[in-house]
Amino acid sequence: MPDRSGLRLKTLEDVFAYAEAEGAELRIDGVETQVRRPQAGRPGRRAFVSGKRKQNTVKTTTFSDGQGRLLLSGLVRPGRMHDQTALRTEGIAEQFRTRPGVKAKVDSGYLGLAKEFPGQVSAPPKKPKDEACDGDKRAWPETRRRQSSARICVEHTNAELRQWAPLRRFTGRRDTYAETHLAIASLVSDRSAQRATHRRTSTELALVRDTAR
Secondary structure, eight states, X not given: OTTOTTOOOOSHHHHHHHHHHXXXXXXXXXXXXXXXXXXXXXTXXXXXXXXXXXXXXXXXXXXXXXXXXXXXXXXXXXXXXXHHHHHHXXXXXXXXXXXXXXXXXXXXXXXXXXXXXXXXXEOOOOOOOTTSOHHHHHHHHHHHHHHHHHHHHHHHHHHHHTTSGGGTBOOSOGXXXXXXXXXXXXXXXXXXXXXXXXXXXOOOOOOOOOOOO
């Protein structure tokens, strides 16, 4: 836990409770790791074939704060499972429902989550249709850039995980991947939790009381 030496966020419930208590805006992203191809004829073999990478992969979900400090990484699932499906099976959507004060930024793979929780989850805006007004078309690139800039820190968090060779391409048995991933994630989390919290100053206008009277 950032700024809390010795305290760990071990479950999904812990992450959302921390975000609600500290007012931290979450960043959520899925990451894929290539794994060994299952033996021919083994049941469930196709479940690991990723439609995006066209390889046998295992997917995990990463949570970070607005400064890219790792809060939780795990929730292992086969590579064929879509991110939106994982939200239902992992209970992420339920956590947003029970904790309406928690907010997050996600990528386009979680558009369904942003539609379900429009006041809590921010996803990249869709490209305006051809019949949209010129103002919407000109505003879309800047809006998308701002959302991406605020969300990019979780991509940097995933890059920290990929500095470890087993999470770039896992050559061991898939049964032990979850334990390996959690062990490495805990080391990355310990290191990132030591970074100081940077407070952003507000740019909102404030009324100044006239003290001359």
